[in-house]
Amino acid sequence: MFLCMSWIPLVLCVILGLVSCCDYFDFQCGALAPGDVLIGVLKPCHEKVEDLEKRLGPQRYNCTDFHLLSFVETLAIINTIETINNSGFLPGIRLGYVICDSCAYSSTALKKVQEMLTINDTLSVQCDIVNQPLVKIIIGERYSEVSISVARLLSINMIPQISTTSSSATLDDKLRFPSFLRTIPSDTHQTQAMAQLMAHYSWNWVGVVSGDDDYGQAALRSFLKDADDLKVCLEFEEVLPQYLNNANFQSRILEVANKIQSSKTKVVLLILKEQVVEQLFKEIIRRGITRIWIASDGWSMSQHLTNIKGINKVGGILGFSFITSSPTPGFKDYLKNLTSGPGVVNRLIEEYKDLRFKCTPEVQEQKDCLAKVPPSTCPIPKSLEFKSDLACTLPNAQEANDDYLVDHVNLNLTYRETLATWSIAHALRSLLKCNQSDCPGDTHFPPWKLLQELKRINFTKDGRTFFFDKSGNFVNGYDLINWVRDKNGRKLEIVGGYNVMKRIVEVKHNNIDWGASNKTPCPPGTAKKIVQIHCCYDCTDCEPGTYSNITNQENCQPCPNNTWSMKGWDHCENRTEDYFKWNDPSAVALLTISGIGFLLLFSVLIILVVGRHSTVFKVAGGNLCFVMIAGLAVSFGAVILFVGRPTNDICKSRQTMYGLGFTLSVSCILVKALRTFLAFLTDPVQHHKMKKLYKPPIIIICGTAIQGLICVFWLIFDSPKVVQRISDQTMYIELQCIEGSNWGFGIMLSYISLLAFICFILALKGRKVPQRYNETGYIIFSMVIYLFVWICFIPIYVTKNQQRSAIQAFAIIVSNSGIIFCHFLPKCYMILCKNKEHISKQTYLERP
Numbered sequence: 001m002f003l004c005m006s007w008i009p010l011v012l013c014v015i016l017g018l019v020s021c022c023d024y025f026d027f028q029c030g031a032l033a034p035g036d037v038l039i040g041v042l043k044p045c046h047e048k049v050e051d052l053e054k055r056l057g058p059q060r061y062n063c064t065d066f067h068l069l070s071f072v073e074t075l076a077i078i079n080t081i082e083t084i085n086n087s088g089f090l091p092g093i094r095l096g097y098v099i100c101d102s103c104a105y106s107s108t109a110l111k112k113v114q115e116m117l118t119i120n121d122t123l124s125v126q127c128d129i130v131n132q133p134l135v136k137i138i139i140g141e142r143y144s145e146v147s148i149s150v151a152r153l154l155s156i157n158m159i160p161q162i163s164t165t166s167s168s169a170t171l172d173d174k175l176r177f178p179s180f181l182r183t184i185p186s187d188t189h190q191t192q193a194m195a196q197l198m199a200h201y202s203w204n205w206v207g208v209v210s211g212d213d214d215y216g217q218a219a220l221r222s223f224l225k226d227a228d229d230l231k232v233c234l235e236f237e238e239v240l241p242q243y244l245n246n247a248n249f250q251s252r253i254l255e256v257a258n259k260i261q262s263s264k265t266k267v268v269l270l271i272l273k274e275q276v277v278e279q280l281f282k283e284i285i286r287r288g289i290t291r292i293w294i295a296s297d298g299w300s301m302s303q304h305l306t307n308i309k310g311i312n313k314v315g316g317i318l319g320f321s322f323i324t325s326s327p328t329p330g331f332k333d334y335l336k337n338l339t340s341g342p343g344v345v346n347r348l349i350e351e352y353k354d355l356r357f358k359c360t361p362e363v364q365e366q367k368d369c370l371a372k373v374p375p376s377t378c379p380i381p382k383s384l385e386f387k388s389d390l391a392c393t394l395p396n397a398q399e400a401n402d403d404y405l406v407d408h409v410n411l412n413l414t415y416r417e418t419l420a421t422w423s424i425a426h427a428l429r430s431l432l433k434c435n436q437s438d439c440p441g442d443t444h445f446p447p448w449k450l451l452q453e454l455k456r457i458n459f460t461k462d463g464r465t466f467f468f469d470k471s472g473n474f475v476n477g478y479d480l481i482n483w484v485r486d487k488n489g490r491k492l493e494i495v496g497g498y499n500v501m502k503r504i505v506e507v508k509h510n511n512i513d514w515g516a517s518n519k520t521p522c523p524p525g526t527a528k529k530i531v532q533i534h535c536c537y538d539c540t541d542c543e544p545g546t547y548s549n550i551t552n553q554e555n556c557q558p559c560p561n562n563t564w565s566m567k568g569w570d571h572c573e574n575r576t577e578d579y580f581k582w583n584d585p586s587a588v589a590l591l592t593i594s595g596i597g598f599l600l601l602f603s604v605l606i607i608l609v610v611g612r613h614s615t616v617f618k619v620a621g622g623n624l625c626f627v628m629i630a631g632l633a634v635s636f637g638a639v640i641l642f643v644g645r646p647t648n649d650i651c652k653s654r655q656t657m658y659g660l661g662f663t664l665s666v667s668c669i670l671v672k673a674l675r676t677f678l679a680f681l682t683d684p685v686q687h688h689k690m691k692k693l694y695k696p697p698i699i700i701i702c703g704t705a706i707q708g709l710i711c712v713f714w715l716i717f718d719s720p721k722v723v724q725r726i727s728d729q730t731m732y733i734e735l736q737c738i739e740g741s742n743w744g745f746g747i748m749l750s751y752i753s754l755l756a757f758i759c760f761i762l763a764l765k766g767r768k769v770p771q772r773y774n775e776t777g778y779i780i781f782s783m784v785i786y787l788f789v790w791i792c793f794i795p796i797y798v799t800k801n802q803q804r805s806a807i808q809a810f811a812i813i814v815s816n817s818g819i820i821f822c823h824f825l826p827k828c829y830m831i832l833c834k835n836k837e838h839i840s841k842q843t844y845l846e847r848p
Contacts (some may be wrong), residue, residue: 029115031074031346033081035096035134036443039424040116041077042140042150043070044104045348047275048244061111063103065382066355068409069303070142071348072335073164074099075405076327076414077139079334080421082341089425092438096134099348102141104273105243106149109141113150117159136447137162137454139420143273143298144168144187144215145242151180158448162423164416165322167297168215169222172471179451181472183419184297184322185500187219193320193478193498194269194294195226196505203267203292207235209256209280210271211242219271219296235265240276249279257283260291267292274299278308285310295319300481303410306490317483317490320498323476324412325462331414335405350398352386357400359392360384410492419466419474427453475500480507524549524570527556541568544728564731578732580643580805587643590809594639597816601636604824605629611831619775621672627700628668628823632816634661642809651720651737656711658812659748660704665819666755666786667703671696673762673779707751714744734802749790756783778822785818 030045046063055061081095100112116135137160141147147166154161155178163171163182171177172186198206208223210216220237227234238256241249257280260268268291270277277299284291292315299305300319338353340346362381369378386404394400428434431453432441458467469475480496496507522539527548542548546556547565559565559572580587608625611617617625634657641654674694714720718740725734739745763779793811797804 029098029100029112030348030351031078031097031099031340031344033078033096033341033344035085035094037093037136037428038096038098038134039077039081039421040113040135040138040140041074041097041099042102042109042112042116042138043074043099044142044146045070045074045101046103049103049105049108050245052245061103061105061108063101063108066351066386067104068386068405069413071352072405072409072411073142073414073417074348075335075338076331076411076417077421078346079331080328080418083328083330084421084425090428090432090434090439091436093428093432093434093443095425095428098135099346101348102146104143104146106146109146109150110153113138113153136160136445136450137424139164139417139424141166143213143242144171144218145211145213147171147180148177148214151177155179158451160447160451160454162420162454164420165297166215167322168218170214170218172473174471179448181423181454181468183416183423183466183474185475185477186471186473187215188222189475189498189500189503190297190320190478191219191223192226192503193505194223194296195230195232196498196503197294197318197320197480197507198227198232198267199230200505200507204232205235205265206232206267206269206294207238207260207263207265208269208271209238209240209260211273211276212239213242216242216271223269223271235263240272240280242273242276244275244279253279253283256280257287257289260284261287261289265291267294269294269296270299271296272298274302274305277302278305281305281308281311281314285313288313290315292316292318295481295483297321297478301410301413301492303408303492306483306492307488309488311490312485312488318495319481319483320478321413321481322416323479323497325415327411327414328418331411332406335411336403337401338405353397353400355386356388356402356404357391357394357397359394359397363387363391419461422459422461423454423457423466423468424450426457426459430457477501480505521552522548523551524553525568527553543567547572566729566731573731575726575731575733577645577735578730579645579735582643584643586803586806590639590806590813591643593813594636594809597636597813597820598633600820600825601629601633604820604828607828607831608824614831616827616830621668624668624671624696624700625824625827628665628819631661631664631668632819634658635665635812635816637661639809639812642805646722646735646737646805648719648721651722652715654737655720655739655745655748656715659707659711659752662812662815663707663752663755664700664704666752666759667700669779669782669819669823670703670755670759670762671699672775673759674699676776676779677762677765703755707748710744710747710751714740714748718744720745736802736804753787753790756786759783760787775823778826782818782822785822786815789814789818 031041045067047065047067048063050062050064077099078097081097084090085094098116100116102109102112116138138150138154139162141150141163142165144166145168147161147163148168148170151161151171155176158179160179160181163180164184166182167184167187167190169187169191171180171182172188198204206227208220210220216239224234236259238259240252240256243249246252270280270293272280277295290313295317297320300321301324305311338349340349362384366378366380366384388400388402388404390400390402391397427450429439431445431450432439432443434441455468455472458465460466464476466474466476477500478498479494480498482493482495483490484493496505498505525548526539526541542556542565544567545564546558547569548556549570562574563572564575565572582588582591605626608617608629612622621628638654638657638661641650641657644650671694678694720737720739722735723738725736727734759779760783763776763783789811793807797807800807
C-alpha cells in the first residue's frame with residue numbers, strides 16, 4: 001500500500017508538469033503506469049529528430065514522423081503486462097511501466113534512459129523522488145546502433161536490457177555488453193542464412209548496400225565472411241547514411257542507385273533501416289530498375305513498404321525475419337478500443353488519436369484540393385498519413401477508435417515484445433519465489449539480480465521453448481519471407497526458414513522462379529581468378545600453355561607431353577612446324593622468277609656460244625661471259641635452297657653457293673672494269689704499271705679464293721645452323737636458319753660489296769672510253785643495283801625475322817637479274833642484230 005501511495009506525488013508531477021518537484025526532473029517520456037516493479041520501455045515512436053544542427057543548448061529534441069509499428073509494439077508490451085497482472089502469474093505483484101521515445105537517435109535514447117534511471121534512483125541526482133529503485137529492466141531499443149549506446153550505459157550498473165529487434169553481432173560481446181539480452185538470434189546467424197540462401201539459388205554474384213552505423217558495418221563484415229565461405233561474390237559494396245537528415249543523404253541515394261543500375265548483378269542485399277529502404281526504392285521505382293532484393297530483418301516485414309506506390313516494379317523481394325506468431329488473444333480487441341487505464345498516463349496514445357481523428361487545418365486544405373484537381377496532383381502531407389475520413393466529424397478525438405491499427409500493422413511482429421515481457425515475468429517469478437498464492441520475495445532487489453535470473457530462464461510458450469544462450473540471445477531461428485505481388489502492393493508469405501541449431505536454410509517452395517540472376521559460370525578455356533578483396537573470382541582466359549576442360553575450374557592445367565595451347569583454349573595440341581614452304585605464295589613467286597632466270601641464262605649461253613666469233617662477244621669479255629654465267633647459275637641455284645624445310649647442311653650450302661657464285665661473277669666484272677680503266681689511262685708510265693696488274697685469270701681466282709677462305713672460316717668457327725623458334729603466342733615451331741653470330745655472314749656480304757664498289761669506281765673513271773668499246777654504263781648500273789638492293793636488305797633482314805629466307809632470296813634474284821639485264825641482254829641483242837644484218841647483206845649480194 002505504501003508503494004502505491006508513494007507514486008501519488010510522482011503521478012501528480014507527471015500530470016501537472018510541476019517543475020518544482022525537482023529542479024532536475026522534467027518527465028518527458030510517453031507513458032507511465034505505477035507498479036511494484038517497473039519495466040522501462042525504449043522505442044522509436046518517432047523516426048526523426050529535426051533541426052539537430054540548430055541545437056545549441058540542452059533543449060528538448062524535436063522528434064517527428066510518427067512510427068506506427070514501434071507505437072504498436074509499445075501497446076503489445078502494455079497489453080502483455082496487463083495480461084500478466086490479471087492472470088495471477090505473479091500473485092500480489094503488479095507490474096508497471098515507463099515508456100520513452102528514443103526518436104531513433106542515440107543521443108535522444110541516452111537522455112530518455114537517464115530520465116528513467118533518475119526515476120529509478122539508480123543514478124545520483126539532487127532529489128529523491130522514490131527512496132527505493134523501481135525500474136528494474138529496460139525493453140529496447142529497436143535499432144542496433146542505438147542499443148549499443150544504451151547497452152554501454154546500462155552495463156555500468158548491470159541493469160538488464162532486452163531488445164526485440166537489435167540483431168548486431170557486436171552485441172554478442174559480453175565483456176563490453178554484459179547486461180544486454182535479446183529475444184532474437186544474432187546477426188551472425190542472419191548473415192549465414194543470407195549467404196546460404198544465395199548459394200541455394202546459385203546467386204554467386206551480388207551487390208550489398210549497408211548502413212553507415214555500427215549495425216550495418218558489423219552485419220556487412222559478418223556477411224562478407226559467410227559469403228566468401230560459400231563462394232558468393234560481391235560486385236560492389238555501398239554505404240548509405242542511416243540518419244535521414246544527413247546532409248549527404250539524398251546525394252548518396254542517387255549515387256547508390258547509379259551503381260545498382262550500372263552493375264551486372266541481378267541480386268542486391270539491403271542491410272538498411274526501413275525508412276532508408278523506402279527512400280532508395282522510390283528512386284529505384286523512378287528509374288525503372290528491376291532486381292532481386294534480399295531484405296535484412298530491419299525491413300523484411302515492413303507493412304508500410306509493401307504498400308508504397310510502384311513496389312511491384314522493383315522485382316522480386318525475399319528476406320529473413322525473426323520467427324513470429326499470431327498476436328496474443330485479445331490484442332486486436334485492445335487495439336480497436338484504445339484507452340489509458342486508471343492512474344495511467346499515455347501521451348503516445350493521445351498523439352496517435354490526434355493524428356488519426358483530430359480535425360486540423362490540413363484536413364480541410366486537402367479536401368479543397370481534391371475538389372478542384374485530380375487526386376494525383378494533391379500529395380498527402382505527412383501529418384495526414386494516418387488521418388481518418390471521419391476526422392472533423394467526431395466530437396472528441398480522444399474517445400474515437402477504429403480498426404486502422406489492426407488493418408495496417410503486421411501484428412505478428414509484436415510477438416517478440418510478448419516474449420520479452422513474459423521472459424521478465426518468468427525471471428521475476430523465480431527471483432521473488434512466487435507460488436500459487438503470493439510472491440514472498442523482496443521487490444526492492446537490485447537490477448543485477450534480475451539479470452542473473454533472466455540468464456537462467458527456460459519456458460515454453462505456444463509450443464516452443466525459449467531461453468537465452470551464453471551470448472544472451474534467443475536461438476529460435478528465422479522465417480524466410482517472400483513478398484508476393486498482390487494487386488497494387490505486396491503480401492508477406494512465409495516460404496521457409498533458417499534453423500539456427502542445424503545452420504541450414506529450409507525452402508518450402510522450391511518452385512519459385514527467380515530468373516537468371518547469378519554470374520555466368522566460367523566456361524571451359526577459362527578459370528576463376530580473384531580480382532577484388534571481397535570478390536571470389538572473375539572468369540579469365542587460360543594463359544598460353546594451359547587449359548581447362550570443365551566448367552568453373554579453379555586453375556588452368558599445364559599442357560602435357562610437349563603439347564601447347566593458345567589463350568582461352570579448352571585443350572592442348574601438338575605444335576606444327578613452320579618454315580618457308582614450297583606452297584607458300586611467296587615461295588612460288590620466287591621459284592618462278594628463279595626459273596625464269598635460269599631460262600634467261602640458258603638462252604644467253606646459247607646465243608653467246610653461237611656468236612662466240614663475233615666482235616660483240618669479244619668486246620663483252622669473251623670467255624669471261626661463260627664464267628659469269630656459271631657464277632650466276634650457282635647463285636640462282638642457292639635460291640632454291642631457301643625454300644623448304646631447312647637442315648644444317650642446307651643452311652650452310654645456300655649461303656656458300658650464293659657467296660662463291662656471285663663473287664665469281666663480280667670478279668669477272670672487275671676484270672672488265674679494270675680493262676676499261678686501263679684503256680682510259682693516257683699516261684704511258686701508269687698504263688705500263690697498271691697493265692702488269694691486269695691478269696684476268698689471277699684476278700678471278702684470287703677474288704673468288706678470298707671469298708672461299710671467308711666461307712671456310714665461317715663454316716668452321718660460326719657455322720649457319722637450324723634453330724627452332726618457339727613463341728608462347730603461336731602454335732608453331734618456327735624452323736629457321738641462323739647465320740651464326742652474323743659476323744661471317746656480314747664479312748661475306750661486305751667482301752662482295754667491296755668488289756662491287758671497286759668495279760663501280762673503276763667504271764666511273766673509264767666512262768670516257770669510246771662508246772663502241774665502253775661497257776662502263778652497264779657496269780655502273782649493275783653495281784648500283786646490287787649496292788642499292790643489299791643496302792635496303794640489311795634493315796629489312798634485321799627487323800623481319802620470320803621472312804628472312806624470302807627477303808634474302810629476293811635480294812639474290814634482283815642482284816642476279818641486274819647483271820643479266822645490264823651485261824648479257826644488250827650483248828645478246830647486238831649479236832642477234834649483227835647476225836641478221838650480215839644475213840641480209842649476204843642475201844642481197846647473192847641475188848642475180
